[in-house]
Amino acid sequence: MDEKQALSAFAALSQETRLRIVRLLVTAGPEGMPAGAIGEAMDGASSSRMSFHLSHLEQSGLIASRRDGRSIIYSAAYPALSGLVEFLMRDCCQGHPEVCTPAVAALAACCVPAKDNAHA
Amino acid sequence: MDEKQALSAFAALSQETRLRIVRLLVTAGPEGMPAGAIGEAMDGASSSRMSFHLSHLEQSGLIASRRDGRSIIYSAAYPALSGLVEFLMRDCCQGHPEVCTPAVAALAACCVPAKDNAHA
DNA sequence: CCATTAATTCAATAACTATTGAGATATTGA
DNA sequence: TCAATATCTCAATAGTTATTGAATTAATGG
Numbered sequence A, B: 001m002d003e004k005q006a007l008s009a010f011a012a013l014s015q016e017t018r019l020r021i022v023r024l025l026v027t028a029g030p031e032g033m034p035a036g037a038i039g040e041a042m043d044g045a046s047s048s049r050m051s052f053h054l055s056h057l058e059q060s061g062l063i064a065s066r067r068d069g070r071s072i073i074y075s076a077a078y079p080a081l082s083g084l085v086e087f088l089m090r091d092c093c094q095g096h097p098e099v100c101t102p103a104v105a106a107l108a109a110c111c112v113p114a115k116d117n118a119h120a
Numbered sequence C: 001c002c003a004t005t006a007a008t009t010c011a012a013t014a015a016c017t018a019t020t021g022a023g024a025t026a027t028t029g030a
Numbered sequence D: 001t002c003a004a005t006a007t008c009t010c011a012a013t014a015g016t017t018a019t020t021g022a023a024t025t026a027a028t029g030g
Helices: A003-013 A016-028 A035-041 A047-060 A078-089 A101-109 B003-013 B016-028 B035-041 B047-059 B078-089 B101-109
Strands: A063-068 A071-076 B063-068 B071-076
Touching: A003 A016, A003 A047, A003 A078, A003 B003, A003 B016, A016 A035, A016 A047, A016 A063, A016 A071, A016 B003, A016 B078, A035 A047, A035 A071, A047 A063, A047 A071, A078 B016, A078 B078, A078 B101, A101 B078, A101 B101, B003 B016, B003 B047, B003 B078, B016 B035, B016 B047, B016 B063, B016 B071, B035 B047, B035 B071, B047 B063, B047 B071
Parallel strands: none
Antiparallel strands: A063 A071, B063 B071
8 A cells, every 4th residue: 555545545535425335335245235236325326426436436446346247246445445544554653552552452343243252 | 433524534634745744643653743844844835735734634633733832733643543443444344354354453563563562 | 139227438517625825823032 | 022933814726526417338138
């Protein structure tokens, strides 16, 4: 993740519809969802509007697409999201580890929803 | 962190000068830096331009300010950064913990620059 | 091949954002 | 109080971005 990619990713995430799409796909898992289903989840946004935002997100690298019959399936690009987080917080602890460990804890908390093997 | 705050934060981070300011302040630590020193680090950007970006960042909650004599000292708002990361990745592991643990590892890596007690 | 479904592309418009330069406010020390 | 330093505010302008609606491309089944 370089600065240019990070700027593109943050710009993509700074728009309401696109942020909602990313969060929906993050919870949807690696299988992803077809564009039409995503559009329905966005208050039934028009197809051209969805296409605009989905391609914006894909160009920024935050989501990926694949065709499946008539549908195009979009899914979250988890490595890009990890890279973005790492880029933003890089070198946050120069001499002060206590400053960014809450960020680690906050993120780690999302990985233990109902399981008991919290060794991640 | 709610959606409105997250949108504001991502918009703030989607501009080159502002992203650089945040990353500079993240590495600068809790003590922060005066506006003038930040401006010099930004290719000597004009004071009105710096003021515009610094107040944009402060309004988004990503940085905080305090006056010290003639200077205004800006510093990273670490809890806001943690909250933003958590908001973006919330519920990323619904049934697939292996999907977001790389994000946790990437972030955790920034917290162990030269220490040996990597139990964070 | 035609109709249908799914999604994209394009041009026009409206809305928003960043930069500039001039001027204002705040603090300090002589 | 005056001059200098540090930063902010404001208005104008230039540049960027989102939405709409119509037209287009792609895949499937009858």
